[in-house]
Amino acid sequence: MEAVVTVNNKYDFSEVKKDISCEEAVSLSNYCLNCKNPMCKKGCPLEIDIPDFISAIKNEEYERAYEIISQKSVMPEVCGRVCPQELTCEAKCVRGLKGESVKIGNLERFVSNYKTPIKVKKSNGLKVAVVGSGPFGLSSAYHLKKEGFDVTVFESSHVLGGVLIYGIPEFRLPKKIVDDVIYKLENMGVIFKTDVLIGATITIEELKKNFDYIFLGTGAGVPKMFDIPGVMSKNVLSANELLTRINVMHAPNSDTPLIIPRKVVVIGGGNVACDAARSLVRLGSDVTICYRKSEEFLKMRKEEYEHAKMEHVNFIFNAEPVRIETDKAFTVNKCVFKIAKKHEKIECDMVIIAIGTTHNDLIPRLNGIKSDEFYKIEANDYVTSDSRVFAGGDATRGNATVIDALSDGLKAVEKLMQIIKK
Ligand code: SF4
Known part of the structure; x- marks a missing residue:
């Protein structure tokens, strides 16, 4: 069973791929074998507990399914639309060996319509500046906030969302979907500041006076x-x-x-x-x-x-x-x-x-953060040449997928937690 696809008319930028119904979602979920050793999870860069969220759909517990995905992902509504599942989770699904894989992407998108509030730990008193509001920045901000950090995201543009907004057209990813992710983070207590060009208007050294740690998600938009x-x-x-x-x-x-x-x-x-x-x-x-x-x-x-x-x-x-x-x-x-x-x-x-x-040269060139000759920021396990500055996503990888950047955001926060607990 496939999600309905329509081809739109001239001047029509409305979304091409449509949501599936509850009946279709339950039917798709019943095709999953709930494997003991789920290869789909190994194929997911975020290692989302895929069989668990699909089991929740089978039981029509859609909000629980959302909570399971939200343990790892800040934006199931985005991943369900733009992630290349055919190269990640669905590529590894055992059902695909003899026929079609389970439609994990369609199910993730379906579940994202059943949002629940995200639990946030009480403040740990540490302040983090996140530079860039693209996938890495939003993923970092989400997991930092859940862990109790005070988080401020700085965006150089007048709109939030980075490549999700400027790069992906409305007919693939409606702007409202990205706005919903931003609202969710604002409701969790993340502060957003637009029109601030970190690295020029405010240097990294100046930022370090007001924040304990800095996360760089400056992408590769040149x-x-x-x-x-x-x-x-x-x-x-x-x-x-x-x-x-x-x-x-x-x-x-x-x-x-x-x-x-x-x-x-x-x-x-x-x-x-x-x-x-x-x-x-x-x-x-x-x-x-x-x-x-x-x-x-x-x-x-x-x-x-x-x-x-x-x-x-x-x-x-x-x-x-x-x-x-x-x-x-x-x-x-x-x-x-x-x-x-x-x-x-x-x-x-x-x-x-x-x-x-390719990469923007501003932060490495003017702020002493080590990079290669093409200004790709060097990071060892997400820590840059400055031990208080972390980086990931396209800024350290080059052109990567949204899901890789989300995974970097999660792992960079896990790395910071390890350092703090030592
Ligand atoms: S590998 Fe496929 S069939 Fe097995 S748990 Fe994952 S989605 Fe279900």
């Missing part, structure tokens, strides 16, 4: 660009810029400039390329994703790939970008690829580059 001729032309955008304009600044229904292209080439094969392509389809563009490898190496989720094809996104594989051509006004009019040893010109009036992101 887009990588190609070094091919024409890349600086008008209407060549990084996918990050495009998605930020649409997701955060509400283009094209705002003052934010965004020319709606007629024909677009998106270069890349990951989820970000797919999100950019599907967003542009909703604005009425004819979109082609060009990927330098073959279909089997696509990095986007299979489900998203299938949705993109249903929404008439075109795909060209084994296409190596060569150059971008322009008209006399330096506006893009063609993108040239090497395909099967021949140069092919694809007409387009916009090129979106989605070949990954």
